[in-house]
Amino acid sequence: MTTIKIAGVPEHFNLPWHLAIKEQAFEKQNIDLQWTDVPEGTGKMCQMLRSGQTDIAVILTEGIVKDISAGNPSKIIQMYVESPLIWGIHVGANSNYKTVNDLKNKKVAISRIGSDSQLMTYVNADNQGWKIDELQFEIVNTIDGVVEALTNGTADYFMWEYFMTKPLVDKGIFRKVADCPTPWPCFVIAVREEVLNNQPEIIQTLLEIINQTTTTFKNIPSIDNKLAEKYHQKLEDIQEWLALTEWSQKNIDENSLNNIQKQLFQLKIIDKIGTFEEIVKTF
Template sequence: MPFRVGYVREHFSSPLLQYAEEDAGTTFTLVECPSGTGQIISRLKNDEIDIAIALTDALISGIANGSASYKLVGSYVSSPLRWAVITGKGSEYEEIAHLKEKDLKRKTIDIGISRTGSGSQTMASVMAQEQDWLKDGIELKFHVKNDIDGLIASVNDGSTSAFMWEWFTTKPYTEKGGPDDTGTVRFIGSVLTPWPSWLIAAHPSTDRVPIDDLNKFLKTLSTYVGRFKLANNRTSTLEFIKDKFGYQAEDIKAWLDSVAYPNNCAEIPIEVIRNTFSILEGAGVVQSQEGGFDIDKFVDTRVVTLTGEK
């Protein structure tokens, strides 16, 4: 029986989509999770998916905060993710700092997120740390809006001041000719993740994901990632992304110039997990672990190879 892979339908998923097209449901089926990593984690818990390709920070914070629904089994994207900071078309905010300056009297900033535990939430906390808002006593008030449509509506009706979403995915909504043909939001800045952006997780039960099947999946995914990275495939890669996602060619080229994938999807540098945990701890997203940091809590050592100093 094919296992189920949860993913977000974005340009990052292109090698996975190419793999899925050729596999044709023999090994796995794709389960789209439009609300992002928070929804993916929920579906792992609810036995709706078996494997997840999701955001590094949300996966790590989920385990650190007690989730036993999955462990990390591999890497998917080794470059940072560029998060746009987004506000309404007619809002008073012109840059990130204005979110604090305009809302200073209330000491809170209303931030839209897709779901609790999502990357949109963890990255807002990282942004607050980078902006020193936490030191200034500013609190973030999170409002769950489920998906990109709900988030866009929230910054335009004033129920939130801003939200964060991947730059190129959101960019069409800023331009006439985009999904609504008017341009409904504005970018007021961006924040890069201080970690590689996507990891692979799996439910630890071998009844749901046999180890041999998981190893085969990661090995074959590595092959598709390798093809995707080849310079001599750039034209076909560009056309694939344009056809699947409708992005402008110049945006695809800019993204291809910035993205990096691992050579082996079945490896994770140990520093990725340790450093991400440390940053999330500083941002107040996770708490210190009793007895110190335990890498075995985060990874399935039956599958993944950890690289670097332990």
């Protein structure tokens, strides 16, 4: 049995992994797949890949492209979700800010430096025509830290996936002022190069299993009810999310990667554009 460590956010996108683990799909192929939930998100998972705390990360595209560009010894081996991620721009429920224009030059809460909650503030600022070097950040680590920061005023707004944040909006803790979809496929699967070099067949088998799971995921009877219950979502919100979300069973192509890198470079998120071979592993 080969042990493989994998990390991902505790969100509805990753239920296919949990179902495959529960059904012992990996175990039947002699893979002991050990999942770790990482509520801190992409920045933390990049650190885990670098340190060897995890072998694989199901991770946001822009975050891992940025970190590989900065020296993370990992490669993208496949797209996982090819539809955009819809980021909500949120303020405290009692905030005086009503529109995204009100948030210019205001302080944004982020989970950590290099996180996608930070990177997407650059994307949003560019969309609004703001100067990205004037953005101000408050590091809050977790969603509980965000709640505290937006409630006590140490930060003014926060960007996170719309549907996962909506329960806090429904409870009257946050208020959403706008959406900001990613201009690229949102999730990819990244693997440490050491693991790719030493166990390529294991990684290919793992991909075959998860691809079989995601291909049929939307057809699972009552999957909307299961998702709503597990992730504490309203059924109608889950049904809307399922309609918008498309899982992928193929790798990112060179044109898509170059388009992502060009946008990240223009936003000064990366300082160089890497080659396809430096960032992506094809089998």
